[in-house]
Amino acid sequence: MEKLIEILKDINPDIDFETCENLIDGHLLDSLSIISLIAEIEDAFDIVVPAVEIIPDNFNSAARMMNMISRLQEDS
Amino acid sequence: MTLSSMLFAGKVASLTSFFSLAYCLAFLPVCIILYSLMPGNAKKYFLLAASYIFFWLISGKLVIYLILSTFSMHYFGLWIDRTQNKMQLQLAQSEKEERKNIKKKYVSNLRAILFLAIALHIGTLLTLKYTAFFSSNLNTLFSFFRLPFELEIPKYIMPIGISFFTLQALSYIFDVYNGVIKADDNFFRLALFIGFFPQIVEGPICRYRQTADQLWNVSKIDYINLTHGIQRILFGLMKKIVVADRLNPLVQNIFSDYTEHSGSMIAFGAVCYTVQLYMDFSGSIDAVIGTAQIFGVTLPENFQRPFFSKTISEFWKRWHITLGTWFRDYLFYPVSTSRLMKKLTSSARKKIGNHYGPLVAGSIALFCVWLCNGLWHGAAWNFIFFGLYHFALILFESLISPLVKLVHKTMHVNTEWKWYKAIQIVKTTVLVVIGELFFRAESLSAGFYMFRKIFTDFSFRSVLNEFTNIPGIDLPDLMIVFVTVLIVFTVSLINEKGISLRLVLAKQNLAVRWAVLYTMIVFIIIFGAYGFGYTAVDPLYAQF
Known part of the structure; x- marks a missing residue:
């Protein structure tokens, strides 16, 4: 989780990623942030995030992102 | 036979x-x-x-x-x-x-x-x-x-x-x-x-x-779905035959005889076409969603009050939503997160930072989306231009957004101030109207001719003179259009504030509900553009 929070803070230091639960629905992360985030997550966690995973459900909070990462790690 | x-x-x-x-x-x-x-x-x-x-x-x-x-x-x-x-x-x-x-x-x-x-x-x-x-x-x-x-x-x-x-x-x-x-x-x-x-x-x-x-x-079929479905169809009917079809002779005339009209009339025509297109398309979608609702089926919404948008990218999240999300899910993200683009994003972020780094891959994906969006609307250069015009605007908004944020911060601009929002909405609407002018123009060169003329031959006085010479529409027609647009605007404003007018209506007693329904029907019967002197207009988006 720490690694993910670090990536997120690097992309946008103004957001409290530990508590925020509406990153996409609240328009805090835009499509450009998502593009950065995916490139960084793939590098850091050695996974491939398919385009089909890019849905608000998977990106609305750091915890949800972590769930997706764990799932993709198990699948690969 | x-x-x-x-x-x-x-x-x-x-x-x-x-x-x-x-x-x-x-x-x-x-x-x-x-x-x-x-x-x-x-x-x-x-x-x-x-x-x-x-x-x-x-x-x-x-x-x-x-x-x-x-x-x-x-x-x-x-x-x-x-x-x-x-x-x-x-x-x-x-x-x-x-x-x-x-x-x-x-x-x-x-x-x-x-x-x-x-x-x-x-x-x-x-x-x-x-x-x-x-x-x-x-x-x-x-x-x-x-x-x-x-x-x-x-x-x-x-x-x-x-x-x-x-x-x-x-x-x-x-x-x-x-x-x-x-x-x-x-x-x-x-x-x-x-x-x-x-x-x-x-x-x-x-x-x-x-x-x-x-x-x-x-x-x-249950009673609630039937009545709600009929209400939605009637609301769409009002948009389509009271506003869109009534404006059709005016729009048709200005866009086909564009060389005969002054720049001010062309600007007026572009505004009228934007209104016509919105009322036609969103009105038809109201009928589609209303019909489906009668059978108990909920279809996805295609519009979310697009003319309250403060930026062009927000506009496209509110206008023809199902087309936008289709391109986002099946073109934008697959292209921008492809292996090559991810490498590009990673290296660009290190060199040009968090904002502009992903913009390189993002703009390539965005270009593909808008080229396809333009072409999807039709096989003509003005549709391609329409797509690329919106690509350029969205890219420009992304490019200047760090600068805009900096200006807001240093000048202590309150972006939640209602007049600031109103200015943003007007700016977006003007840009949308310009796009629609090219979209509706007979050809790309006609679009440029019309756009140029707005700046070289503009006078408010000529609008009234030219308007009275256009067959099929007169000042009372325009008044009816204006009042109906005002009704639609008020309904949209209430919805924008998070109040569902249909739910409010559903809570009223039977007499009030039927009175509203009958008023709508009578309004459409009296003010609808149909019958002698009017040609039925096919839904504009059906041709795409």
Whole structure:
């Protein structure tokens, strides 16, 4: 989780990623942030995030992102 | 006498409009009555039959394209699904070292199947819709370079709605490929999902997960759905025949005789066309969603008060939403997060920072989206320009956004201040109107001519003189349009504040509810543009 929070803070230091639960629905992360985030997550966690995973459900909070990462790690 | 002429094949084109007498007073009521009489399990088959009869009546033998599309998506879906199952089975039975090779082999097979499916669906659309455009442009190129070639320009008849049902069929195939849904082996369920009559002409472009099961599990019509559905259809009817159709003679005249009009009149025409297009398209979508609601089916919304947008990118999240999300999910993200683009994003972020880094890959993906969006609307240069115009605006907004934030911060601008928001909304609306001017223009050069004229020949005085010379519309017509737009604006404003006017109305007593309903009907009957002196206008988006 720490690694993910670090990536997120690097992309946008103004957001409290530990508590925020509406990153996409609240328009805090835009499509450009998502593009950065995916490139960084793939590098850091050695996974491939398919385009089909890019849905608000998977990106609305750091915890949800972590769930997706764990799932993709198990699948690969 | 042939069978097709006996069965009115393609002869009831007026059904294309959900506000024609043929639809409102014959097709839909007959459907509702027969649907109600059908036993529970037969209702879905009845909807399927009604959908095919509807398509047959408006398109005749071109219904073959819809049938072939359904067969294709059914077949490709099952092919992909079975290949995926085989892969999973082999992966489960093999050692860890072998898995990578097995996966590689199957992934390339799956990609080949997907490519074939895309080639077939997009190939058909390209052939029917764009061959003439590409051939004539190639001929121009040949003659420019004095090459001795001349391609024959074919004329294909395109079935109504092909641009919509092709995207819907592709979304199903992509979703099966991506493992979002399982392939459906029930051909009839798929046929109803893609051919459901209200959505076939102008969308919304639905996803399998959104509507397929709902349509297949329809039950008897309930009172709430019936009344809410009728209300929605009436609201759409008001937008379409009181505003859009009434403005049609004016828009038609200004855009076809554009050389005869002053710049101020052209600007007025562009505003009127934007209003007409919104009222026409969103009004038709109201009828589509209302009709579906009568049968208990919830279709996705296609509009979310787009003229309250503060930026162009926000506008496209509120206008023709199902097309925008289709391009986002099946083009923007797959391109911007492809292996090559991810590498580009990582290296660009290190060099040019968090904002501009992803913008490099993002802008390439965005360009693809807007080129396709422009082309999707039609095979002409002005549609391509329309797409690229919006690409340039959205890219520009992204480029300057760090600067704008900095200015806000240093100058202590309150972005939540209502007048600041109002200025942003006006700015976005002006940019949208300019885009629509090119969209509606007879050609790209006509669009540029009209745009130039706005700045070189502008005077408020000439508008009234020119307006009085346009046949088919007068000042009282304009007043009716203005009042109705004001009504629609007020309803939108209330909805924008998060209040559902329909729910508020539903809580009122019977007398108030029926009074509102009757007022709407009387308003439409009195002020609608129909009958003697008016030509029925086909839904504008049906031609795309």
